[in-house]
Amino acid sequence: MRVLIVGGGGREHTLAWKLAQSPFLSRLYCAPGNAGIAALAECIDLSPVDIDGLCQFALKEKIDLTVVGPEAPLAAGLADRFRGAGLKVFGPGRSGARLESSKVWAKDRMRRWGIPTADFAVFSEYGAAARHLEQHYVNKPVVVKADGLAAGKGVVVAPESAAAEKALRQIMIEKAFGAAGEQVLLEECLFGEELSVLAITDGRELVMLPSAQDHKAIGEGDRGPNTGGMGAYAPAPLLTAELARKVERAVFRPFLAGLRAEGIDYRGVIYAGLMISDREIDLLEFNVRFGDPETQALLPLLRSDLLPLLLATAEGRLEQALSSLDIQWREASAACVVLASDGYPGPYKSGKVIHGLVQGDPPAAGGTGAEEGLALFHAGTAFDRSGRIVTAGGRVLGVTAWAQELPEALQKAYRAVEQIKFEGCYYRRDIGHRALKR
Ligand SMILES: Nc1ncnc2c1ncn2[C@@H]1O[C@H](COP(=O)(O)OP(=O)(O)O)[C@@H](O)[C@H]1O
Numbered sequence: 001m002r003v004l005i006v007g008g009g010g011r012e013h014t015l016a017w018k019l020a021q022s023p024f025l026s027r028l029y030c031a032p033g034n035a036g037i038a039a040l041a042e043c044i045d046l047s048p049v050d051i052d053g054l055c056q057f058a059l060k061e062k063i064d065l066t067v068v069g070p071e072a073p074l075a076a077g078l079a080d081r082f083r084g085a086g087l088k089v090f091g092p093g094r095s096g097a098r099l100e101s102s103k104v105w106a107k108d109r110m111r112r113w114g115i116p117t118a119d120f121a122v123f124s125e126y127g128a129a130a131r132h133l134e135q136h137y138v139n140k141p142v143v144v145k146a147d148g149l150a151a152g153k154g155v156v157v158a159p160e161s162a163a164a165e166k167a168l169r170q171i172m173i174e175k176a177f178g179a180a181g182e183q184v185l186l187e188e189c190l191f192g193e194e195l196s197v198l199a200i201t202d203g204r205e206l207v208m209l210p211s212a213q214d215h216k217a218i219g220e221g222d223r224g225p226n227t228g229g230m231g232a233y234a235p236a237p238l239l240t241a242e243l244a245r246k247v248e249r250a251v252f253r254p255f256l257a258g259l260r261a262e263g264i265d266y267r268g269v270i271y272a273g274l275m276i277s278d279r280e281i282d283l284l285e286f287n288v289r290f291g292d293p294e295t296q297a298l299l300p301l302l303r304s305d306l307l308p309l310l311l312a313t314a315e316g317r318l319e320q321a322l323s324s325l326d327i328q329w330r331e332a333s334a335a336c337v338v339l340a341s342d343g344y345p346g347p348y349k350s351g352k353v354i355h356g357l358v359q360g361d362p363p364a365a366g367g368t369g370a371e372e373g374l375a376l377f378h379a380g381t382a383f384d385r386s387g388r389i390v391t392a393g394g395r396v397l398g399v400t401a402w403a404q405e406l407p408e409a410l411q412k413a414y415r416a417v418e419q420i421k422f423e424g425c426y427y428r429r430d431i432g433h434r435a436l437k438r
């Protein structure tokens with residue numbers, strides 16, 4: 001099979017690494033890819049949101065399956081366009097992607113579909129929103145959310161109404177996120193521990209993945225500004241078998257019923273961002289794609305072949321395929337430590353030569369030089385003019401290790417991290433701290 005991956009970060013490298021292990025794969029392309037992906041796939045110089053360009057490429061190259069990594073192309077209708085052209089895509093169309101691209105729409109659906117979630121109100125005018133704060137949230141924590149896609153920066157958890165009002169001003173008056181801030185949610189603040197549960201679904205049948213937890217904050221102890229994610233681990237000990245059944249019952253089943261009721265054709269990943277407190281679960285948000293860096297910790301745990309699973313999903317025949325797919329997960333834990341450029345998530349320098357990459361370089365299933373249970377996924381990397389691999393982004397690499405138990409996986413990951421050197425390399429030393437405490 002000829003497969004195209006859309007995207008060029010750590011998530012896409014992980015997808016490429018896993019798909020490259022499939023006996024059904026004949027040719028792998030990635031648009032735009034990165035220096036690590038280039039060892040596994042032919043990188044195509046097209047932007048993930050160049051839908052015309054990608055569609056032409058897929059038709060010309062007779063691509064059998066396109067796997068979409070990031071949310072932006074899904075929100076822009078890549079999957080609709082490809083399906084219209086007779087191409088198979090793993091990833092929801094624009095209507096399904098709205099669950100991520102509009103937080104207001106998503107909260108309305110959660111309420112309508114009976115999925116437990118924080119109380120909220122929607123505003124399109126600053127004055128009304130400010131009055132709501134005064135009436136309901138004086139000296140109380142509240143969460144302010146811009147409606148649209150804001151690269152993980154559109155949410156402010158405010159300890160009291162003054163901080164919330166400042167956020168409201170930034171979004172609604174100063175228009176910090178442009179059109180993404182035309183509507184704003186004011187949401188009750190929930191407390192507890194966050195957990196991600198992802199499932200692969202064709203809109204009818206659903207396969208839950210092991211749970212994962214990520215570390216969003218730049219600093220140790222989960223302090224400082226939020227990033228795209230500084231590390232992740234899976235499974236999260238927080239999700240017991242009982243809680244997993246509850247997540248399926250309270251979130252995923254109503255989600256599937258909701259899709260049916262609204263006639264939404266959904267084929268891809270549904271990602272539930274949950275808040276867990278005293279056995280209560282609330283849905284904070286839906287994402288409509290694999291998480292980054294959760295994917296780097298999740299896919300190494302999949303023992304069976306990913307390609308037929310993604311294909312069956314794209315073809316809408318997951319239920320029929322389930323018995324032959326024989327999905328198997330390793331009885332193991334995985335941890336991913338992200339190496340970032342100093343300064344990220346603020347301004348940072350690029351073009352720094354990366355040393356010590358050999359040991360983790362995963363050409364395929366534990367290829368030459370790769371230690372068993374260790375993989376190095378590239379995020380922001382590129383080749384310089386002399387063919388050296390250099391930094392080319394805020395998040396540069398994700399070192400993933402897996403082992404029987406999480407502490408062992410973490411040790412192994414950190415041992416590998418120490419071998420890698422580039423100027424201004426920053427990483428958190430406390431990935432997995434919550435799970436270790438448990
Ligand atoms: N109702 C809430 N109560 C407490 N914290 C919240 C709430 N909603 C969001 N958060 C916090 O804000 C973060 C980002 O919110 P989320 O809805 O996931 O948006 P996004 O990931 O698109 O930025 C969450 O991971 C969580 O830490």
Ligand SMILES: [Mg+2]
Nearest residue numbers: 152273284285
């Ligand atoms: Mg989130």
